[in-house]
Amino acid sequence: MDLNTYGYVAAGIVFGLGALGAGIGNGLIFSKTVEGISRQPELRGTLTSTAFIGVGLVEAMPIISLVLAFMWAK
């Protein structure tokens, strides 16, 4: 394998691991949010804004890793 191929493999690993972590994190956040809303629907606003903050942070890393992977693998 030449150096470019290693670059593609590295980009795939970077994005794959980032997306794996984000998937687990988003699943945990939204399962608890939906559980909380179904228990207490009057807290919907608070719970959705908390979920928004959490998901925004969780998803920032894989998006950055995808951007960097695309740019470095080219």
Added chain:
Amino acid sequence: MNVDLPAMLRRLTRITFFFLSIGCIGFAVWPDYKPYFGGFMIGVIGGLIGSFHLAWKVSRIGDLAAAGRKSRSGLGFLSRAAIGVLAALVSVEGLHFNLAATAAGILALPLVTLLLGLLSSRRLRERQSADERGEK
């Protein structure tokens, strides 16, 4: 974190315009750093569009959960990732700005969201403790 989603989006939009104004000033005043300021501005705009998309998805899932219905759609991560890649491509390939500055711009708004959430949480706690003391 007792902040409504629309109020948080309004604050995010205001802070985005603040970042954009700083970027415009830097773009005009320091021509040597144009790639950095330009990349940051493009990244911030991409981050704001992603935040609006995420807020729409989160509120829709909240509505469905409150109504007790199941949703078959996802959270739209791929759409937001595509927005990030598009911002980076426009910035680096189209306008020849700096990639690291663009990535920093994409990451800036989630960090601002976290700070806003922490601040509103602290304010809420202070208000509740004042209520418990009977001051309000």
